[in-house]
Amino acid sequence: MKQAAYKIALPLLFLALWYSISRFGHISPLILPDPESTVRALISLIQSGDLALNTYVSLKRSMGGFLLGSFLGVASGILIGWSHFWEDFFDLAINFVRAIPKTALAPLFIVWFGLGDSAKILLIAFSSYFFTVIPTIEGVKNVDSLYVKTARSMGANEFQIMTSVIMPAAMPAIFAGLRLTVTTALIVLVMVEIVAGNDGLGYLLQEARGNLDMAIMFATLFALGVLGYCLDAAMQYLGKKLMPWRKGKTLSM
Amino acid sequence: MNLEIEDLRKVIDNRKHSTVVLDEVQLRIGSGELVSIVGPSGCGKTTLLEIIAGLQSKTEGSILIDQVPIEKSSANRAIVFQQYALFPWLTVQKNIQYGPRIRGVNAPERNRISREYIEMVGLAGFESHYPHELSGGMQQRVALARALANDPDILLLDEPFAALDAQTKENCQQELLYLWEKTGITILFVTHDIGEALFLSDRVFLMTANPGTITECIDVDMARPRRHSVRLDPGFRMKEAQIRSFLYNGVRELGVDQSGGFPVRLAR
Numbered sequence: 433m434k435q436a437a438y439k440i441a442l443p444l445l446f447l448a449l450w451y452s453i454s455r456f457g458h459i460s461p462l463i464l465p466d467p468e469s470t471v472r473a474l475i476s477l478i479q480s481g482d483l484a485l486n487t488y489v490s491l492k493r494s495m496g497g498f499l500l501g502s503f504l505g506v507a508s509g510i511l512i513g514w515s516h517f518w519e520d521f522f523d524l525a526i527n528f529v530r531a532i533p534k535t536a537l538a539p540l541f542i543v544w545f546g547l548g549d550s551a552k553i554l555l556i557a558f559s560s561y562f563f564t565v566i567p568t569i570e571g572v573k574n575v576d577s578l579y580v581k582t583a584r585s586m587g588a589n590e591f592q593i594m595t596s597v598i599m600p601a602a603m604p605a606i607f608a609g610l611r612l613t614v615t616t617a618l619i620v621l622v623m624v625e626i627v628a629g630n631d632g633l634g635y636l637l638q639e640a641r642g643n644l645d646m647a648i649m650f651a652t653l654f655a656l657g658v659l660g661y662c663l664d665a666a667m668q669y670l671g672k673k674l675m676p677w678r679k680g681k682t683l684s685m
Numbered sequence: 686m687n688l689e690i691e692d693l694r695k696v697i698d699n700r701k702h703s704t705v706v707l708d709e710v711q712l713r714i715g716s717g718e719l720v721s722i723v724g725p726s727g728c729g730k731t732t733l734l735e736i737i738a739g740l741q742s743k744t745e746g747s748i749l750i751d752q753v754p755i756e757k758s759s760a761n762r763a764i765v766f767q768q769y770a771l772f773p774w775l776t777v778q779k780n781i782q783y784g785p786r787i788r789g790v791n792a793p794e795r796n797r798i799s800r801e802y803i804e805m806v807g808l809a810g811f812e813s814h815y816p817h818e819l820s821g822g823m824q825q826r827v828a829l830a831r832a833l834a835n836d837p838d839i840l841l842l843d844e845p846f847a848a849l850d851a852q853t854k855e856n857c858q859q860e861l862l863y864l865w866e867k868t869g870i871t872i873l874f875v876t877h878d879i880g881e882a883l884f885l886s887d888r889v890f891l892m893t894a895n896p897g898t899i900t901e902c903i904d905v906d907m908a909r910p911r912r913h914s915v916r917l918d919p920g921f922r923m924k925e926a927q928i929r930s931f932l933y934n935g936v937r938e939l940g941v942d943q944s945g946g947f948p949v950r951l952a953r
Contacts, residue, residue, distance in 0.1 A: 576770070578766055578768055578770040579770060579772060581735075581740050581764075581766075581770070582764075582766070582770045582772075583783070583787070584739075584740060584758050585738050585739070585740060585758050585760075585762070585763065585764045586760050586763065586783060586784040586787065586831075586832075586835055587758065587759050587760040587784070587787060587788060587835075588787045592787050596783075596786075596787065597772070600772070600774040601772075601774070603774070675774065676815075677773055677774045677775075677776075677815045677817070
């Protein structure tokens, strides 16, 4: 109960600040809408179905790209972390391409794959790949060699070591990477929808700017926050389900 | 199960120079024996054990089990490490079932095996605990049970009790003797604790470093079953002193400080 009060204190403070600035600060609603009109805009977005439709479109793109990219990232990361051959083979290529900001590739992807969903999904997949492959490689390389020795001494073959030791042992690192990747998938999504969208939450923001409708813009930002928060919570939940042995294992008291 | 090691040599090549880790190692262990290897840290005990387990390659020499040369690692040579190396993502029961599971033993049989060994090491009621929820002594018992669940011919123990406090250590030693008497398994026990080696073993091999080789074999002819009170026995203490002087001399000749394993003071 006390903890819940602590958690909600800061958001309430922000809300109060926002309210008093918009109410008493003589700031144009073209710069800062007040909380009531933002809530009204949000309700209108919900009632018209615009919010649901655009959230669905955005979710489809970001999850499609996330699943594709992170699957390839985890699979190849395990391979690269496990074998020196593949590590040397991929090292330069991965680290070079990784250094290019993925948003800088948006124009290229649009030229290659058009203005539809495929360019957006592929760009999100591309960035998701790099955000999962690195932590996966590190996670696999950091697996305690004693676990591998133990499994090998009991007669496990390389495939069994991979599936029954390397994968579970590296899973915490992989999951930490996946959690970050979900967030970055949303970043790339919104960017690419702003640049080249005719639907989606990023497009709503762009449209609101064109219409000078700041209340809609704030309502959409709020919806994006809720979406990102829910996706992160879902990942955390999934992590707890898949790694029950890590329950209650923290450093703090 | 007879283990015979002849003229074993292990050289590790680095880019700059090569190090002879083991040289002219001779070792014979008969079926059902419990023998120890005692030596200072860095003398190559762990390397020797891992070569027998098939986790490292040898450079020269032969290792025969019942006259057959060993090849790669196999479930009939089980190894237990000082750091337990329990899989943290598996429960006690699943850890113990690991070996049978990768060999393709079916579920009812796996459950029977894990029940038997959980019972044997006295961990009934802890089946669904995760390793981090157990104390060090309990974790090491799980590691022992996991090794035994493969029904090995020989159990290779690499300083298994070194990380435990004195009292837990003595309990674990007593329990190991109980397990050994109950299963009749052959055990090769590596330690730097002279008292531990004497208390447990039929014979104690002494190992010196640079290069690692076995220099002495000492028979321990004390009656079994043994209790910890045997440590106060004059015969026990004499053997302990004898081993200590052997090892000290070995270290002194080399003139290096092997303080990792023994509080050695070099003679002036």
